[in-house]
Amino acid sequence: MIESKRIFVDADACPVKTEIKKAADQYGWHVCFVASYDHKPTDLNDREDWVFVDPGRDSADLYILNHIHPNNLLITQDIGLASLAIVRNVHVISPRGKTFKEDSIQTALDFRYLSALERKKGNYGKGPKMFTDDDRNRFIKTLCELLSNFEGESAFKSN
Template sequence: MTTFYVDADACPVKSEVERVATRLGIAVVLVCNGGIRPPGNPLVSLRIVAEGPDMADKWIAEECGPGDIVVTSDLPLADRCLKAGAHVVQHDGQILDAANIGGRLATRDLMQDIRAADPFHQGGGRAFSKADRSRFLQSLDRLARLALKRG
């Protein structure tokens, strides 16, 4: 059975995940360290994990499996979930898979090294846009229908 696992801390698309899940009858697990109000939708559950670095990531990676869909922008978590057989979609609608995760991880590591070497780096990525939200909805719907068809 397909489940959506959402790395819910700072996730800008929780309501979109709930909308797709409700339409398709798919269970959702929001995983966080706290600070999120329990959802009223019976398909959506809240899993609060212990405080600490990457505790939500660890829980999601251990629980997800083939046919599940993980919503995260955390590339190391995405890699672990892909290795567990899950599908992964980022908040901006980009679908990660075995063919593109290696390059994305390498770029992430390179950029992290470059930022660490520049004490004047101002940080910050581009703003989350309406187009990102729309791409996310399309990608999540496509992955969910594919998972349900196979499941």
């Protein structure tokens, strides 16, 4: 298997699995969905690659980090996992279409830390915004642009 054309999906709470598979098929990428046994879908497809890990809090993250390679793509909403993947030269996007970059991930980590401090004090915010069709469309656009850019780069390298 070509290590550079792989998409890893932190799949436990990912709302765009169908869109990922469709785009990956279109561009010839292999998708590996990683989830805990607690989140095992009932409608598994034989053509999809699923890996199930122990229900521990970071089990899926550890599996992904142990199997991901430079220039792979990771789809996650976990900022901590995103920060660890970015330093390995992995491209990371969220299910809402946000691209995580090395120059901005520290700010996201800082906000996550401040939110954790507030929760520790008993101050809970509203939680994440509801996932919308605009989020889904932004994700599809970002994913397809990224995969298209990879195709352009690989065509350029082979010339």
